[in-house]
Amino acid sequence: GLPERVTIYEVGPRDGLQNEAAIVPVEVKAELVARLAAAGLTTIEATSFVHPKWVPQLADAEELLATMDRAPGVRYPVLVPNERGLSRALALGVTDIAIFGSATETFARRNLNRTVAESMEMFAPVVARARDSGVAVRAYLSMCFGDPWEGPVPVGQVVAAGVRLLDLGCHRLSLGDTIGVGTPGHVTALLAAFAAAGVGPERLAVHFHDTYGQALVNTLAALRGGVTEVDASAGGIGGCPYARSATGNLATEDLVWMLSGLGVETGVDLPSLAATSAWLAGRLGRPSPSRVVQALSAA
């Protein structure tokens, strides 16, 4: 069966923009966040409190949070890798953060400058202090389906790293297919392995990049497996600057089109969202890769 309702965790302003070479003005980012909320998205990942040299596009995190409008009932999580990032986020009154670990050693080194074990040590005090401050913590796990340097990643290795992140005190774990190589059978097998380790689908989310065109069908497999929170990026923009061959995320419009056809509620107004992505494409200077945005814009 399928869930009656799916929560879309919108990552466009963060995962979508983090890979853009030309710096997007902070006013455009604030308008994007506001338009996404107006289109009915209730969780909008706004930016990252990472080292500004590592992700220059998001070096304006303070300015964005200080100037953007917040809509009632909408959550605006931010990425936080370490205690320095947490202090910056708390100073801006953030109520939701996400830490981001890796299932593989190579990507942990490239993305966090740490081994997997060292990154867990970095995250532990972040989660503890965030929770003491009443901040909810989500965890991402990257390279759950394959790694550009290490190849296929064993399911047991993914589950072990994911359980460690949850055990730190995170309320949910988002399974990242950072380079988009996964296929539906693999999704089903990974969910089964988490269930066998005591982690049910209500504690999981899925985060698919669409590099190989599998993001939507993988999402359907995850929904059939009981997952009800899906990460997506308006217009399908995005990618990780530290992961070779990572392209855009699952497009939020493609997801909403499929879910509305299946009768699954999202609360998102598709024409308004697609118009937002068409506007953003104009600001970024190239068309949205989303098929649904293209189809609706041509209509």
Ligand code: HMG
């Ligand atoms: P490091 O160089 O090891 O940092 O980087 P450090 O702890 O050694 O500190 C070095 C200096 O940086 C210090 O300054 C710190 O204060 C400063 P100094 O004392 O030398 O003057 N510093 C900071 N400044 C501002 N904000 C901070 C911060 N931290 C340290 N937060 C670090 C380690 C984790 C910081 C670095 O590797 C980093 O920023 N990595 C982030 C990379 C990133 O953002 N990647 C993209 C997001 S992940 C993703 O896209 C995947 C996902 O979408 C899921 C999927 O698709 O799989 C989530």
Ligand code: MG
């Ligand atoms: Mg991602």
